[in-house]
Amino acid sequence: MRINGLLFDGQNSRARPAALYRLGEQVILEYDGQSRTFERKDVNVLSRLGSAPRAIEFPGMMRFESSSHDEIDQVFGGLSSFIHKLENNTQLVVISVVTFVAFCVASYLWIIPATSRFVVHKIPQSYIDKIAQKMEGEWGLGESVTLAAENQDKLETITSRLTHSFPGQQVRIRPVEMDGMANAFALPDGSMMVTQPLLELLSTDQALAVMMHEMGHVTYRHGLQAMAGQMIISVLLFFTVGGGDFTAIGQNLVGLSYSRRHEREADLFAAKHLKEIGLKPSLLADGLKRIEKSVSRRREGAGGLPTFMSSHPLTEERAKYLKELD
Amino acid sequence: MLETNTPSPVAAQSYPFEFRGNGKEYFKIWIVNVGLTILTLGIYSAWAKVRTRRYFYNHMFVNGQSFDYHADPIKILKGRIMLFLIGLSVALVNLSPIFLIIPVLFFLAGPYLIVRGAIFNFTNTSFRGVRFGFQRAYQESYITWLKAIAVTIFTLGIGALTSQFYWRKFIFDHMALGKARFKLGGTGFEFWAYMMKVFFLYGLGFLAIYLGVTFGLFFSGLISKEDAGLVPFLLVAMIYVFYGFLFVVYQVRTAHFYSKHTSGDGGLGFQTRLTLWDSFLMYAEQLFLLIITLGFAWPWVTVAIAKYKAEHTDAMATPEFFNSLEQAQLESVSAFGEEVASFWDFDIGF
Numbered sequence: 072m073r074i075n076g077l078l079f080d081g082q083n084s085r086a087r088p089a090a091l092y093r094l095g096e097q098v099i100l101e102y103d104g105q106s107r108t109f110e111r112k113d114v115n116v117l118s119r120l121g122s123a124p125r126a127i128e129f130p131g132m133m134r135f136e137s138s139s140h141d142e143i144d145q146v147f148g149g150l151s152s153f154i155h156k157l158e159n160n161t162q163l164v165v166i167s168v169v170t171f172v173a174f175c176v177a178s179y180l181w182i183i184p185a186t187s188r189f190v191v192h193k194i195p196q197s198y199i200d201k202i203a204q205k206m207e208g209e210w211g212l213g214e215s216v217t218l219a220a221e222n223q224d225k226l227e228t229i230t231s232r233l234t235h236s237f238p239g240q241q242v243r244i245r246p247v248e249m250d251g252m253a254n255a256f257a258l259p260d261g262s263m264m265v266t267q268p269l270l271e272l273l274s275t276d277q278a279l280a281v282m283m284h285e286m287g288h289v290t291y292r293h294g295l296q297a298m299a300g301q302m303i304i305s306v307l308l309f310f311t312v313g314g315g316d317f318t319a320i321g322q323n324l325v326g327l328s329y330s331r332r333h334e335r336e337a338d339l340f341a342a343k344h345l346k347e348i349g350l351k352p353s354l355l356a357d358g359l360k361r362i363e364k365s366v367s368r369r370r371e372g373a374g375g376l377p378t379f380m381s382s383h384p385l386t387e388e389r390a391k392y393l394k395e396l397d
Numbered sequence: 398m399l400e401t402n403t404p405s406p407v408a409a410q411s412y413p414f415e416f417r418g419n420g421k422e423y424f425k426i427w428i429v430n431v432g433l434t435i436l437t438l439g440i441y442s443a444w445a446k447v448r449t450r451r452y453f454y455n456h457m458f459v460n461g462q463s464f465d466y467h468a469d470p471i472k473i474l475k476g477r478i479m480l481f482l483i484g485l486s487v488a489l490v491n492l493s494p495i496f497l498i499i500p501v502l503f504f505l506a507g508p509y510l511i512v513r514g515a516i517f518n519f520t521n522t523s524f525r526g527v528r529f530g531f532q533r534a535y536q537e538s539y540i541t542w543l544k545a546i547a548v549t550i551f552t553l554g555i556g557a558l559t560s561q562f563y564w565r566k567f568i569f570d571h572m573a574l575g576k577a578r579f580k581l582g583g584t585g586f587e588f589w590a591y592m593m594k595v596f597f598l599y600g601l602g603f604l605a606i607y608l609g610v611t612f613g614l615f616f617s618g619l620i621s622k623e624d625a626g627l628v629p630f631l632l633v634a635m636i637y638v639f640y641g642f643l644f645v646v647y648q649v650r651t652a653h654f655y656s657k658h659t660s661g662d663g664g665l666g667f668q669t670r671l672t673l674w675d676s677f678l679m680y681a682e683q684l685f686l687l688i689i690t691l692g693f694a695w696p697w698v699t700v701a702i703a704k705y706k707a708e709h710t711d712a713m714a715t716p717e718f719f720n721s722l723e724q725a726q727l728e729s730v731s732a733f734g735e736e737v738a739s740f741w742d743f744d745i746g747f
């Protein structure tokens with residue numbers, strides 16, 4: 072059987088009409104009125120790919136191109152197009168789709184959370200301290216602020232009660248300034264930050280509840296888990312879709328969903344430890360509501376973002392499950 | 398080298414690029430790639446990468462012929478393993494500060510690795526049986542690197558965009574198709590001014606609209622109402638749409654600037670017919686498709702974007718250009734540089 076196509080001789084880009092056929096272990100190539108013989112083992116038949124013309128490579132960078140796919144398969148056997156057969160086997164494609172969906176679900180539910188949980192407990196403290204220092208610098212947290220006397224008293228009470236609740240742990244709370252907003256958060260190294268407006272706004276018990284929530288982030292190392300998770304996602308995306316213009320969006324949405332999960336975990340952690348010292352979990356809900364109100368009064372805050380775009384669950388939702396734990 | 402000095406008797410004509418792939422076909426290739434990659438714990442990803450590139454190159458036609466990609470998957474696998482090991486070795490930094498030398502060396506080797514990556518990529522790409530190529534321009538790579546850093550630091554970040562031009566110019570000026578050379582004209586400042594002009598105008602326009610909407614809502618009393626939960630969402634959504642718009646502006650404007658300033662031996666040039674509004678609608682449509690399918694339209698979207706970009710780009714060349722390309726000496730390098738560059742998202746190519 073003769074296969075017709077074009078030949079590029081590897082010296083220049085001129086396309087020459089050519090034909091090719093096989094005699095046992097020999098491949099004969101005809102072009103420009105001449106006929107050349109090659110050993111089959113020296114001829115590389117590329118696998119079929121979609122509907123593109125197929126290339127057959129000869130020594131000396133000679134390249135024969137033809138769209139006669141079926142003839143090429145007949146002459147050279149099906150081996151070269153094994154992957155192409157996979158791609159056109161409906162069952163295998165369906166199996167691949169199922170594998171992929173299962174892999175995505177498993178990654179989201181178990182692989183990423185479990186791997187990041189495992190990783191964060193292996194990271195040495197010195198490295199964590201370095202990350203925390205860097206974050207403090209980036210967020211412009213600066214020096215500790217001097218608190219008004221009554222706020223200072225509140226903070227000392229909270230610190231001593233937390234130390235009492237978590238005997239083995241070192242409780243470090245630093246008062247800082249953040250655009251005059253009521254806020255509290257935890258850094259990866261286990262230190263916590265609180266602002267003066269928060270201490271002013273909340274009762275001692277409410278502020279304690281909020282700091283318990285932050286203790287939850289510290290205990291579970293949520294900040295580091297999130298970082299590790301992002302890294303794992305980007306590696307997985309690199310291998311499955313190879314990056315691209317839109318992958319960052321998916322990565323962010325998944326990151327936000329983990330963040331909401333972490334908030335819930337920290338809420339439940341706070342609820343449990345509040346109950347241990349005879350306080351109601353709904354104290355946390357009250358504190359959160361007050362903070363949200365004060366923040367949204369200052370600027371049209373993120374309160375109105377739909378859940379999937381937000382890093383925290385809705386405050387109403389959090390209040391609901393915290394009330395149920397009372 | 399082709400004769401550039403003698404004016405060719407036949408004027409250059411335009412040859413449109415054409416992408417003949419389709420979403421369904423690519424979907425099957427992609428899903429088998431992904432399935433095998435998962436089943437082989439990532440090892441197949443090297444073969445998947447080659448197959449994906451080959452799919453896109455094989456289906457990209459100009460003047461009746463398509464491109465091809467010849468990289469050896471084993472080399473890519475070796476590159477990936479090495480990158481992975483270096484990633485792991487970062488953990489050693491905690492054992493002793495001596496290991497800090499690894500990331501530092503890696504950083505310093507950046508421009509060297511970019512050249513290696515470019516050589517790997519270009520020598521493995523062919524058109525009409527002729528390989529592309531890239532010069533061992535290590536020195537120029539380091540100079541470009543220093544220029545890119547300097548222009549960012551000394552303008553306090555305002556000129557950072559210029560570094561993009563420097564790298565593109567470095568790539569174009571040192572690449573070749575066979576013995577035919579390319580050249581990117583223009584200056585960094587021209588590029589910067591060309592881009593900043595529209596960024597500035599659209600930025601002002603957006604600011605006006607944003608403030609208008611905010612004040613409009615404020616005076617209509619909507620914003621102060623407790624139940625106006627959608628208002629902040631609307632304002633945030635406006636910012637996202639604007640970011641998306643700037644992304645498209647960037648794509649379209651750079652395409653215009655680069656195609657206007659790119660030339661090559663044999664009267665080669667490029668022309669783009671991308672327009673801002675049409676491109677914006679195209680990207681919006683594809684993004685919408687991705688969102689409603691939870692990302693599973695990925696292969697269709699990738700193909701649609703490639704098709705769209707190809708349909709709006711022409712190569713300008715004389716008819717004899719296509720028959721007169723000559724093969725040049727080939728170089729062989731490892732794939733490590735290419736793997737590093739693609740992990741950094743550094744775009745080596747066209």
Ligand SMILES: [Zn+2]
Nearest residue numbers: 284288334337
């Ligand atoms: Zn929290």
